[in-house]
Amino acid sequence: MPISDVSSLLPLLVAIPLTGAIFSVLINSKHGQVLTGLLAALSLVLVICAILLGLPSEGLQSTAAFRYPLAGWQAPLGIALSLDGFSALLLTLTTFLVTVLTFYSAYYFSASPARVRFWPLWWLLVAGINALFLSADIFNVYVTLEIIGLAAVALVALSGNKAGLTAALRYLLVGLLGSLCYLMAVALLYHLYGTLDFAQLAAKADSNPLSWAALALITVGLVLKTALVPLHFWLPHAHGSAPAPVSAILSALVVKASFYLLVRFWMEILAPAVTNDALMLLGILGGLAILWGCIQALRATRLKLMVAYSTVAQIGYLFLLFPLLMSAEGVSESQLAAQHQSALAAVSYFIVAHACAKAAMFIAAGNIIHSLGHDDIAKLQGMAKYMPLSLFTFAIAGGSLIGLPPSAGFIAKWLMLNVAIDTHQWWWVVIILTGGLLAALAIFRVLDLAFIKPEHASEQVVPDNWQKVPVAMPLSGLALALCTMALGFNADLIIDLIMIGGGE
Amino acid sequence: MTQAMLYAVFGIVLFGVGLFGVLAIAHVMKKILAINICGVGVFMVFIANASSGVAADFVPHAMVLTGIVVAVAGTAMALSLVVRINALEQQEEDA
Amino acid sequence: MFNDLTLGRNTQQKAGLPLGVLIMLVLAIAAACLFLIKALIDFGSAEQPLVTLVASNLAQSGVDNPVTAVLLNFRSYDTLLEVAVLLIVALAVMPASTEQSKLRFISVSVPTERSFVLEAFLRWLLPAIVVTSGYLLWTGAALPGGAFQAGALLAGAGILLLLAGHHSFNFNAPAARLLLVVGLAVFLLVGAAVILSSGIALAYPQAWAGMLILVIEVAATLTIAAILVLLFCALQVEPPRAKYEGPKKEEHS
Numbered sequence: 103m104p105i106s107d108v109s110s111l112l113p114l115l116v117a118i119p120l121t122g123a124i125f126s127v128l129i130n131s132k133h134g135q136v137l138t139g140l141l142a143a144l145s146l147v148l149v150i151c152a153i154l155l156g157l158p159s160e161g162l163q164s165t166a167a168f169r170y171p172l173a174g175w176q177a178p179l180g181i182a183l184s185l186d187g188f189s190a191l192l193l194t195l196t197t198f199l200v201t202v203l204t205f206y207s208a209y210y211f212s213a214s215p216a217r218v219r220f221w222p223l224w225w226l227l228v229a230g231i232n233a234l235f236l237s238a239d240i241f242n243v244y245v246t247l248e249i250i251g252l253a254a255v256a257l258v259a260l261s262g263n264k265a266g267l268t269a270a271l272r273y274l275l276v277g278l279l280g281s282l283c284y285l286m287a288v289a290l291l292y293h294l295y296g297t298l299d300f301a302q303l304a305a306k307a308d309s310n311p312l313s314w315a316a317l318a319l320i321t322v323g324l325v326l327k328t329a330l331v332p333l334h335f336w337l338p339h340a341h342g343s344a345p346a347p348v349s350a351i352l353s354a355l356v357v358k359a360s361f362y363l364l365v366r367f368w369m370e371i372l373a374p375a376v377t378n379d380a381l382m383l384l385g386i387l388g389g390l391a392i393l394w395g396c397i398q399a400l401r402a403t404r405l406k407l408m409v410a411y412s413t414v415a416q417i418g419y420l421f422l423l424f425p426l427l428m429s430a431e432g433v434s435e436s437q438l439a440a441q442h443q444s445a446l447a448a449v450s451y452f453i454v455a456h457a458c459a460k461a462a463m464f465i466a467a468g469n470i471i472h473s474l475g476h477d478d479i480a481k482l483q484g485m486a487k488y489m490p491l492s493l494f495t496f497a498i499a500g501g502s503l504i505g506l507p508p509s510a511g512f513i514a515k516w517l518m519l520n521v522a523i524d525t526h527q528w529w530w531v532v533i534i535l536t537g538g539l540l541a542a543l544a545i546f547r548v549l550d551l552a553f554i555k556p557e558h559a560s561e562q563v564v565p566d567n568w569q570k571v572p573v574a575m576p577l578s579g580l581a582l583a584l585c586t587m588a589l590g591f592n593a594d595l596i597i598d599l600i601m602i603g604g605g606e
Numbered sequence: 607m608t609q610a611m612l613y614a615v616f617g618i619v620l621f622g623v624g625l626f627g628v629l630a631i632a633h634v635m636k637k638i639l640a641i642n643i644c645g646v647g648v649f650m651v652f653i654a655n656a657s658s659g660v661a662a663d664f665v666p667h668a669m670v671l672t673g674i675v676v677a678v679a680g681t682a683m684a685l686s687l688v689v690r691i692n693a694l695e696q697q698e699e700d701a
Numbered sequence: 702m703f704n705d706l707t708l709g710r711n712t713q714q715k716a717g718l719p720l721g722v723l724i725m726l727v728l729a730i731a732a733a734c735l736f737l738i739k740a741l742i743d744f745g746s747a748e749q750p751l752v753t754l755v756a757s758n759l760a761q762s763g764v765d766n767p768v769t770a771v772l773l774n775f776r777s778y779d780t781l782l783e784v785a786v787l788l789i790v791a792l793a794v795m796p797a798s799t800e801q802s803k804l805r806f807i808s809v810s811v812p813t814e815r816s817f818v819l820e821a822f823l824r825w826l827l828p829a830i831v832v833t834s835g836y837l838l839w840t841g842a843a844l845p846g847g848a849f850q851a852g853a854l855l856a857g858a859g860i861l862l863l864l865a866g867h868h869s870f871n872f873n874a875p876a877a878r879l880l881l882v883v884g885l886a887v888f889l890l891v892g893a894a895v896i897l898s899s900g901i902a903l904a905y906p907q908a909w910a911g912m913l914i915l916v917i918e919v920a921a922t923l924t925i926a927a928i929l930v931l932l933f934c935a936l937q938v939e940p941p942r943a944k945y946e947g948p949k950k951e952e953h954s
Binding site for chain 1: 736737740741743744747749750751754755758774775776777778782786788789792795802878879881885886889892893899901902903904905
């Protein structure tokens with residue numbers, strides 16, 4: 103069967119990280135593992151560049167996604183990989199962040215004995231994330247979810263202290279429960295429609311009680327993994343106690359992976375079973391998440407915990423996608439499709455903006471911990487003098503999270519506000535703006551402390567156990583933070599990518 | 607109601623029992639056991655539905671085999687974390 | 702519900718959730734289950750298009766056992782990722798130390814307390830286990846069996862060996878690390894190599910399919926056995942020695 107050039111590259115996105123993992127198990131010397139990591143990252147970048155170049159330009163909108171039937175068996179017998187605009191964007195984002203974080207981890211773990219296990223687990227996690235974004239089979243997705251979940255837990259547990267291990271255990275139990283809910287839904291859907299393939303399910307799905315039950319189970323399971331309020335309780339401690347590069351990838355990509363699946367199921371696979379009330383419910387939970395996450399971020403005493411709570415709030419913004427998909431009366435099919443496209447474009451933009459900003463923030467926080475040995479916000483007073491680059495990174499990334507122009511965060515919120523106003527849902531405008539204000543308070547609280555000198559001379563604290571970090575560590579954070587700025591000026595790139603293959 | 611349907615119904619009941627156990631019991635070992643009960647419930651639904659037609663469907667059988675391996679992996683990971691936390695607690699007590 | 706994890710060993714058991722919450726929980730779960738059961742019964746049985754598809758393509762899969770055909774040919778990608786899941790768990794529980802990587806995989810020593818019955822029994826049992834495991838692996842092509850079953854049996858042999866006390870395994874040794882990844886590596890290699898003949902990853906040429914599946918399964922068996930033994934080692938908590946001393950002394954005397 104003919105396979106176009108772009109499709110034939112798809113399996114490489116999973117095979118390269120798996121090969122990287124195998125080699126980092128076999129060659130466990132320090133330089134061997136770093137070299138393997140850099141080679142794997144480099145080849146991922148090359149493959150993703152080739153794929154992006156091979157995608158049709160915006161003029162020729164192909165409606166079919168690229169498919170690769172693995173093992174040569176067509177669905178429903180075999181498993182297919184597929185690629186459309188939305189997954190291409192997320193894969194590009196993954197590759198970019200993984201490359202920067204690999205570079206960062208090479209320094210972060212250079213003196214730590216944990217590196218022996220970090221590198222193979224890191225590449226297995228990347229393989230899982232790529233496999234999830236490529237998969238077009240609901241059972242295969244379950245296996246990739248477990249790869250991501252177990253690898254993430256193992257990486258969180260690398261910290262080795264009691265708090266980290268307990269957070270990892272809680273994360274694992276929640277993840278297993280979420281996966282089982284999802285698996286139950288797979289059993290029901292397979293019984294109902296006799297296929298596991300995304301496209302074939304989407305063609306067959308209709309609205310019946312068993313479909314509703316499956317959608318509800320999938321939503322509960324994935325919302326648990328995405329950490330939407332009120333099921334967010336595991337996230338702050340898991341993300342807050344992991345090593346910095348791990349926290350970065352957990353916040354930037356791992357929670358997005360389960361969100362990506364939710365979007366696939368709600369917009370595409372089980373779209374006929376979706377009702378306006380259900381969309382609204384997810385939106386309300388999203389709104390609550392924004393407010394609750396921001397308030398907890400304001401109250402946090404540790405820097406990493408604050409950043410983790412800010413992730414809870416940012417996940418809330420993602421879920422505002424769902425009420426924006428609601429169909430009003432008297433709206434034609436094509437208008438609804440256009441509305442879905444613009445809502446999806448806004449949320450995709452948000453995903454990219456948040457991923458870069460949050461990874462930059464966790465890197466900055468990691469540098470601060472590396473230098474000071476703690477991340478107590480109250481003790482950060484005057485630290486800008488010692489760690490200008492890290493705090494500068496923190497400030498830029500913070501600006502993007504708040505949504506200050508000209509950052510990517512600003513454009514993302516702007517796009518979202520536009521859709522909210524177009525669909526006459528003005529209350530989301532209030533929530534988005536309040537969320538931005540509260541985020542500003544939380545971030546300026548830290549910056550305020552860090553950039554002012556202590557009021558009294560007697561309080562002039564010279565940091566204990568001061569350790570200088572290699573300059574590459576703050577630089578990789580800064581690169582990510584500057585990316586959020588650069589994306590603010592090049593919004594079209596991302597929005598065009600989403601439109602390829604319908605995005606829906 | 608056919609025999610296969612009966613198995614599917616009890617699979618769902620097992621899933622519910624496991625779910626209750628995970629949510630209601632604080633003891634970690636019992637939580638891990640409850641998650642395994644949940645898993646068994648799901649596998650039963652898979653297998654029962656596979657034999658509801660004229661001939662047995664082998665794809666769910668293979669999926670359940672994969673699922674069992676993944677469940678074993680998850681359980682082992684949970685138990686190893688419990689063992690490590692336990693060891694740390696013991697150290698704290700001794701100190 | 703997840704915030705108060707207790708291990709229950711040294712901490713006094715915390716009181717669980719309040720009764721009101723428990724009743725609400727029971728009612729909510731019961732309602733959800735009843736809805737699910739009713740929906741399932743109302744739906745009845747459905748057509749299963751994959752039954753005929755599996756049956757009609759079985760001849761081209763290289764094996765006669767339909768479950769093995771699904772696992773290692775039609776949906777081999779799932780199995781590939783499943784081996785990766787096992788590797789993750791192995792890495793997660795592995796003792797982290799860089800010094801041990803220079804030591805040997807298997808070290809032999811005479812234990813302080815010998816169990817002669819187990820030792821004598823093992824001399825008979827181990828070869829039988831290895832042969833049976835090989836049989837399970839081979840028969841997986843036509844009858845129930847296969848890599849996981851064979852690997853589990855082989856791991857049983859490894860665990861018995863550990864319990865006898867003469868051998869101890871160091872999973873940081875190069876040979877052990879090779880064992881841990883060989884299943885995934887061979888699977889990937891075969892999956893990539895067949896591109897040369899069929900042009901598609903994991904698509905075995907029909908004439909070679911049976912052979913390639915066996916090669917993958919042999920490697921997977923070794924990896925699965927190694928990982929299961931590793932899990933046993935990692936989860937083995939120091940047994941309370943005092944309890945075992947009684948009967949053994951009687952044996953010696």
